[in-house]
Amino acid sequence: MIISDNNDKFTIVSESVEDTFRIGKNLARAIGPPAVVALVGDLGVGKTAFVKGFASGLGVKSEITSPTFTLMNSYTSDSVKLYHIDAYRLKGGAAGLIELGFEDLSAPDSIIIIEWAEQVKDILPLERILVTIDHPSGDMKETDRAISIDSEDSMDRIRGAITKDA
Amino acid sequence: MNVLGIETSCDETSVSVVRDGRMILSNVIRSQIEQHAPYRGVVPEIACRAHTEEIDEIFRRALMDAEREIDQIDAIAVTNTPGLIGALIVGVSFAKGLAMTLEVPLIGVNHVDAHVYSAMMADDELAYPYACLAVSGGHTHAFLVTAFNEMELLGATIDDAAGEAFDKAAAILELPYPGGPSISKAAMNGDPESIRFKRTFIDSDEIKFSFSGVKTALLYHVRGQNKTRWHEVELTEKIVCDAAAAFQECVVDVLVSKAMLAVRKTGVKSLAIVGGVAANKRLRERLANECAKTGAHLSIPPIALCTDNAAMIAGLGYQYLANGYVSDLDLSAVPT
Numbered sequence: 067m068i069i070s071d072n073n074d075k076f077t078i079v080s081e082s083v084e085d086t087f088r089i090g091k092n093l094a095r096a097i098g099p100p101a102v103v104a105l106v107g108d109l110g111v112g113k114t115a116f117v118k119g120f121a122s123g124l125g126v127k128s129e130i131t132s133p134t135f136t137l138m139n140s141y142t143s144d145s146v147k148l149y150h151i152d153a154y155r156l157k158g159g160a161a162g163l164i165e166l167g168f169e170d171l172s173a174p175d176s177i178i179i180i181e182w183a184e185q186v187k188d189i190l191p192l193e194r195i196l197v198t199i200d201h202p203s204g205d206m207k208e209t210d211r212a213i214s215i216d217s218e219d220s221m222d223r224i225r226g227a228i229t230k231d232a
Numbered sequence: 233m234n235v236l237g238i239e240t241s242c243d244e245t246s247v248s249v250v251r252d253g254r255m256i257l258s259n260v261i262r263s264q265i266e267q268h269a270p271y272r273g274v275v276p277e278i279a280c281r282a283h284t285e286e287i288d289e290i291f292r293r294a295l296m297d298a299e300r301e302i303d304q305i306d307a308i309a310v311t312n313t314p315g316l317i318g319a320l321i322v323g324v325s326f327a328k329g330l331a332m333t334l335e336v337p338l339i340g341v342n343h344v345d346a347h348v349y350s351a352m353m354a355d356d357e358l359a360y361p362y363a364c365l366a367v368s369g370g371h372t373h374a375f376l377v378t379a380f381n382e383m384e385l386l387g388a389t390i391d392d393a394a395g396e397a398f399d400k401a402a403a404i405l406e407l408p409y410p411g412g413p414s415i416s417k418a419a420m421n422g423d424p425e426s427i428r429f430k431r432t433f434i435d436s437d438e439i440k441f442s443f444s445g446v447k448t449a450l451l452y453h454v455r456g457q458n459k460t461r462w463h464e465v466e467l468t469e470k471i472v473c474d475a476a477a478a479f480q481e482c483v484v485d486v487l488v489s490k491a492m493l494a495v496r497k498t499g500v501k502s503l504a505i506v507g508g509v510a511a512n513k514r515l516r517e518r519l520a521n522e523c524a525k526t527g528a529h530l531s532i533p534p535i536a537l538c539t540d541n542a543a544m545i546a547g548l549g550y551q552y553l554a555n556g557y558v559s560d561l562d563l564s565a566v567p568t
Binding site: 109112114129132134137138140155208 | 275276314315316369370388389390391392393396399400403404444447448451452567568
């Protein structure tokens with residue numbers, strides 16, 4: 067269900083973890099490398115579920131787990147390299163991310179997805195796709211999440227892919 | 233034979249001297265927790281700088297504590313994977329400098345393999361094969377260990393590591409970082425039965441873990457989501473302690489159940505628990521009970537070997553060396 071929509075941003079309701087996974091998967095299918103996806107949302111909104119779906123949409127076969135220890139995990143599929151960064155423990159903003167080699171990751175065949183992107187917003191490129199997941203508000207159910215997608219590029223393709231089975 | 237171990241993979245700088253793979257002559261660990269605590273996490277930039285500044289002093293103290301001179305060191309073992317790339321490079325470079333100057337072998341060691349091996353160092357009765365649960369801020373992995381360099385992954389977490397779950401639960405309950413010790417402390421004054429969190433996968437015959445759901449359940453419990461309205465509740469001491477106790481009980485239940493499943497599935501006689509979360513008292517108690525019931529031998533290293541440390545690196549390094557494996561001076565630091 068789309069709850070709001072304008073040119074460069076729309077919000078859709080996910081009704082379950084499976085829904086969130088599917089939205090992540092559909093987003094991945096609508097975009098190609100190079101891309102940076104900035105994921106914003108509180109503890110427990112389903113960011114990891116979204117990334118699992120996103121990786122599956124890119125054709126990554128390995129299990130996606132939280133990259134806490136090394137702050138970043140990398141995966142490859144037939145077509146892309148996926149870098150999964152968890153900025154939850156990555157403090158110190160841009161300096162911390164640069165230390166991880168962030169600037170070297172941006173390659174023509176790479177897609178970077180960053181959880182807790184608000185912690186490192188000073189280093190994100192302008193062309194990022196911003197995904198915001200919110201806890202339920204108002205009359206929404208406990209398992210509902212409001213997922214907003216905000217991107218300057220490929221918005222029609224993204225909207226089409228994500229809303230086709232919503 | 234004296235092996236000097238170096239560990240700088242994350243936020244602990246550690247150097248140790250170990251004789252013959254088991255006898256710990258020194259194990260100097262300097263934690264950077266105080267430097268990172270204001271940020272509730274690890275700042276890679278701070279970690280690298282701190283390692284660079286402190287490694288020489290830690291190295292000298294490790295020799296002094298071991299009562300060894302530098303020319304009595306027979307080999308250098310160093311963590312070269314996995315970890316923060318910048319942090320690993322500090323240890324690897326220092327190790328290369330030492331190995332070159334002293335003209336002794338250099339051995340690159342995998343940090344997780346060393347945790348698994350650490351159980352062997354503290355327990356003369358532990359023998360291969362054994363089941364091993366490695367639980368820390370970055371890992372929740374069960375292994376079947378058949379030799380110092382042979383282990384099979386039986387299963388792992390599909391999302392958060394157990395130690396990470398403790399850190400996040402502590403953040404939700406507004407308790408200090410790192411979360412393991414603070415949840416454990418609050419739990420002592422709480423009722424573990426006060427909330428029944430779902431034990432994900434506990435009835436499954438597979439060895440796998442998930443701690444993401446219980447974190448969300450905890451959040452909704454303390455924030456008082458009542459299906460139609462979203463509001464924050466005041467975190468009283470009772471709410472925090474009860475929630476901490478119930479959360480810890482849930483995580484411990486799952487870890488104990490899967491550890492015992494690993495023992496049953498592999499048919500081994502011994503179980504080792506390694507990594508930072510192995511310091512958790514409730515986990516130790518519960519495992520001791522379960523192992524006593526089934527007759528399995530339980531091995532949990534002392535705390536100094538559970539947290540990140542260089543003794544386990546020197547210990548496993550010795551095994552490599554004794555079996556003819558050494559690294560070249562082009563040894564690389566590999567983050568994952």
